[in-house]
Amino acid sequence: MKRAWAAFAIACCLTLAPHQPGAAAAQAVLKAESFQHYVDSFNAGDEEAYPAAIRNTNAWRFLRDNIPLFHCPDKTLEEIYYFRWWTYRKHLRQTPDGYVVTEFLPDVPWAGKDNTINCAAALHFYEGRWLHDPKFLDDYAAFWLRKGGSVRSYSFWIADALWNRHLVTGSAAEVKEFFPDLVANYGEWEKSHRGTNGLFWQIDDRDGMEMSIGGSGCRPTINSYMFADALALANMADLLGKTDAAAEFRAKAAQLKQLVQEKLWNADQQFFETLPNRPGAALAGVRELHGYTPWYVNLPDAGYEAAWLQLMDTNGFYAPFGPTTAERRSPKFRLAYQGHECQWNGPSWPFATSVTLTAMANLLNHYQQNAVGRRDYLDLLQVYAKSQHLRRDDGKVVPWIDEDLNPLTGDWIARTVMKTKGNQIYERGKDYNHSTFCDLIISGLAGLRPRAGDLVEVNPLVPEETWDYFCLDNVAYHGHILTVLYDQSGEHYGKGKGLRVLADGNEIAASPRVARLTGALPATRQ
Helix, strand or coil, rough: CCCHHHHHHHHHHHHCCCCCHHHHHCCCCCCHHHHHHHHHHHHCCCCCCCCCCCCCHHHHHHHHHHEEEEEEHHHHHHHHHHHHHHHHHHHHEEEEEEEEEEECCCCCCCCCCHCCCCCCCCHHCCCCCCCCCHHHHHHHEEEEEHHCCCCCCCCCCCHHHHHHHHHHHHHCCHHHHHHHHHHHHHHHHHHHHHHHCCEEEEEEHHHHHCCCCCCEEEHHHHHHHHHHHHHHHHHHHHHHHHHHHHHHHHHHHHHHHHHHHCCEEEEECCCEECCCCCCCCCCCCCHHHHHHHHHHHCCCCCCCCCHHHCCCCCCCCCCCCCCEEEECCCCCCCCCCCCCCCCCCCEECCCHHHHHHHHHHHHHHHCCCCCCCHHHHHHHHHHHHHHEECCCCCCCEECCCCCCCCCCCCCCCHHHHHHHHHHCCCCCCCCCCCCCCCCHHHHHHHHHECCCCEEEEECCCCCCCCCCCCEEEECCCCCCCEEEEECCCCCCCCCCCCEEEEECCCCEEEEECCCCEEEEEECCCC
16 A cells, blocks of 8 residues: 555645746846756666655656755855755655655664654745745645644754745745744643743753763753744744734743853863753853854843854864764764664764854844854864765765764764664665755855845855856745846846846846845836
8 A cells, every 4th residue: 555655645746837037037047957967967877775755767857947056156056056956856745745855765663654754844834935835845844833843852953944044935824824823832841841040941861862972951052942933933022913912922022032152161171061950050061063053043131152163173063074073072072883873972963053054144234243254164164064974885986865973084884884784774864854055055155144124135155256157047036036146247147346236137136245235126026
């Protein structure tokens, strides 16, 4: 029966009509066919061990019709951008409940209904919000909230994820539909995971961060996520005209902000840390990468930016294939090939890396500080792209995303450990969908900052005088198609010198240099 359903689902998917909101007419600069060679190469080198609803043979058609295009001088960044869209497409699983987004391609025993795991589901929304066709994430939201998804089995900032999707689509339909469900979900978290000190607690494994040095307790992660959900619910309530609910959730967010800064900030270590969940406990006393999570949701006030000095320090988190998940100076830092294959006490995890880079983009956009800069963001993004490779037995290096890495060598630790153990789930971590990358390019490097209203805000994090050109094109945003480009000479794209923002092919903002820009969207939609 399962095989019959899978065959039916695949057959249905192959007949899906492309969803292109004016893309063919409005695509102002880049030609999609210029990037097809990436997908052809990925397909040619792929063992399709777990066929997806959208098979490799249809991957290019799907991507051509659904994703923003990206072009830049750094061909590794460009290749991994298309690689990550190619792998994301594999995780769109058609089920009797509609489409869901999976974390693992093979079925794993700890997953819930339809092989779903909510640990990285918010990241699925952040990445997938840029797809032109809303069907996939429309279904996915309904699955988590109304069709049997185990929405609280791991930490999951679903209200924040849906709000940030709304900031891209401009549609309020999902907000109106699911607001009561999201309020109820927040209430259940308060009942089960809020301590007497006012903070939320979480087991490190249920944060998706097992074997961490700081362990379980009141962690910067869960408290940042709940702050973000409270703020998202306040914003949703404002949108829906529910003033009392807006005030209630804004007060919850303000209280969490205060508690995180008072109770989870280690003034001696200048870092946000875990507070063990026991009376009289002191902070864990170790810097872990998840201490940057408060900036992922713009929680901290000004004055905590010294924490970011650790990110580019080799005694802190910086490594050739990092960043590491725990500071390298800690005596408990480990890169173990024994015991549990998934440890968060040193290895590099793409999940943590993508959260940290999103937090860093927020820092560079919203704070005045000197700890890190745009060159550091590009450096870490390039390290992240470099890490997403595998050297095959024949010596060929291919794009690859898996579970956790050795931050010093680039070896995929869990894969190596499981092969040594003879693990029964073949290539469990191949094309692992547990992180973002494309969103980091779109909202970070190219600088399209999603926001409510009719203004487009762009603030590229490309360091000035680093690249002569870059272009983000075919971006579905608030019912329009956007283009963000920089052309130092004006000859590369033929649209003039400098930074330019176009909506539906028409210029709405420009600057002679890379800078923050805003421009008004046209009144009509595609």
